[in-house]
Amino acid sequence: MIPYGKQDINQADIDAVLGVLRSDFLTQGPKVPAFEQVVASHVGAEHALAVNSATSALHIACLALGLGQGDWLWTTPVTFVASANCGLYCGAKVDFVDIDPETYNLCPRALEVKLERAAKEKCLPKVVVVVHLCGQPCNMEAIGILAKKYGFKVIEDASHAIGGKYQGEFIGNCRYSDITVFSFHPVKIVTTAEGGMAVTNDANLADKMNLLRSHGITREPTHMTQEPDGPWYYQQVDLGFNYRMTELQAALGVSQMERLDAFVARRHQLATRYDRLLVDLPILLPWQHPDSYSGLHLYVIRLKLGSIRRSHREVFESLREQGIGVNLHYIPVHTQPYYQAMGFQAEDFPQSMAYYQEAISLPMFQGLTENQQDDVVSALRNALAGE
Template sequence: MIPYGRQEITQADIDAVVDVLRSDFLTQGPAVPMFEQAVATYCGARHAVAVNSATSALHIACLALGLGPGDRLWTTPVTFVASANCGLYCGAEVDFVDIDPLTYNMSVERLAEKLAQADKLGVLPKIVVPVHLCGQPCDMEGIRALSRQYGFKVIEDASHAIGGRYQDEPIGACRYSDITIFSFHPVKIVTTAEGGMAVTNDADLAHQMALLRSHGITRDPTHMTHEADGPWYYQQIDLGFNYRMTELQGALGVSQMTRLDAYVAGRHAIADRYDALLEGLPVMCPWRRPDSYSGLHLYVVLVQLERIRQTHRQVFDALRAQGIGVNLHYIPVHTQPYYRGLGFKPGDFPQAEHYYARAISLPMYPQLTPAQQDEVVSALSEALAP
């Protein structure tokens, strides 16, 4: 089976983790701050807060921005459920903005329309979470302009996008957002096994997220409500969580970051080759913004069903039967049973559902060989044949 994604673990990665195992710290030592600094420096952000998953990062980012009951969070329906769930964790209401049919990201045109209507009704969102699907940046300049007009905060869900660039600036620089979130799940661009990161240019937001990731506890006398009883003293000053990243994960992340640019360049080479190999087949290859450099976490094609006799499911099954580990990213969140229970229904976001009915994620990872890629394309061609 050729998987759709796969991590690379080198001897240097193993050595970095073993060094931690032999050290005095397995958690809350020097490796996690080193990883935070590596990501912040790479992105050009002032602050970075490492946590145990991107989901945790989304949660504490929402809390740091003051999201709570009575508030609203909007995101895209074509994403992993965590992009929406983070709003529910805070007691807020969640809604969605349909996607752009070319980029598969949140449509700025649909967002502007929905904001204008919400403004009339007095139900504007407090936070909007655009998702850089597959690693391709959203139109962040357009989203930021709307945030200034309507007063909402912006969290970039860049779980797919570390190593990418938007308008010649690293994704994560936070020029157009308040906070950016990264994921380090094994199939992502770099991995810490599980892990996430929130980056920001706002020192107060960084402090609040760091507090929330560790039970809301501080040992810093300047943040305590009264004088410490002694050197052992700490205070819980907020209701936080145990979202800390371990030293093992931090060390792995530091090692992986040294290869980030090479990983993304390798993904682009594979995508360029896919583009050429798939020419003429009844699929739509992913479009890439000319003003950006995608992280290319995923390579998603849309099957042109009107040109073939097979169904979407038949094409997918035929590829799996040939040992091609294709996947589908993602089932629109509003169609999930839990969200249907909140009142959403099929037909609410037609572009998202059109995408879902045709999308297939082809194998994409830097170690994918030309021979394996040829095998993928050959199987796809066979699956699409009349």
């Protein structure tokens, strides 16, 4: 089975992890800050906070921005559930904004229309989580303008997008957002096994997230309510969590980051080759906005169902039967039972549902060979033809 995504681990990665195992620190040592510095420097952000998952990063990002009971968080329906769940973790209410039919990202025009209505109803969002689906950045300039006009905070869920660029600058510099979150899950562009990171240019937000990721405990006298009793002293000054990243994960991350640019360049080569090999098929190929350089975590096609005799499910199952580990990113969050119990209906976001009924993620990872890619294309031709 050719998977849709796969980590790329070399000997340098293994040696980096073994080095930590032989060291004095398996957690809370020097590798985590080293990894944070590497990522911050690469993307052009002032501060970086490594945590045990992108979900944890989204949670503490929301808390740092003051999201709480009675507030609203808006995001896109076409994302993993964590992009919405992070609002619920904070006691906030969640709503969605439909996608742009070309980029599959949150649509700025749909956002503007919804904001205009929310302003009249006095229920504007406190936080909007925009998701760079497949690695292609959202229209951050347009969203940033709306954020200033309507007074909401912006989190970039860039779980798919490290190494990508927007308007010629690396995603994560937070030019149009308050916080950007990355994922380092094994199927992502670089991996730390499990892991995530939040980056920001705001020192106060960084301090708050730093506190929240480690039980709300500080050893900094300036953050304490009294003089320390001695060098052993610490205080819990907030209700935090155990969201720390280990030294093992961070060492792997530092090593992986050395190949980030090469990883993304290889994904672009594969995408260009897919574009060429699939151009004559009854499918819609991914469209890339000219302002973007996608991280290309995913390569998503959409079936032209009116031009083929097979259903979406039949094509998907045929590909799986032929040994192609395709997937579907994502089932729109608002259709999940937990969210439908809140009152959401499938038809609430028609562009998202149209996408869901046609989308298939083909294998895309830097280790994919051209022979494997040829097998994917051949299997897709068979599936579409009903063979």
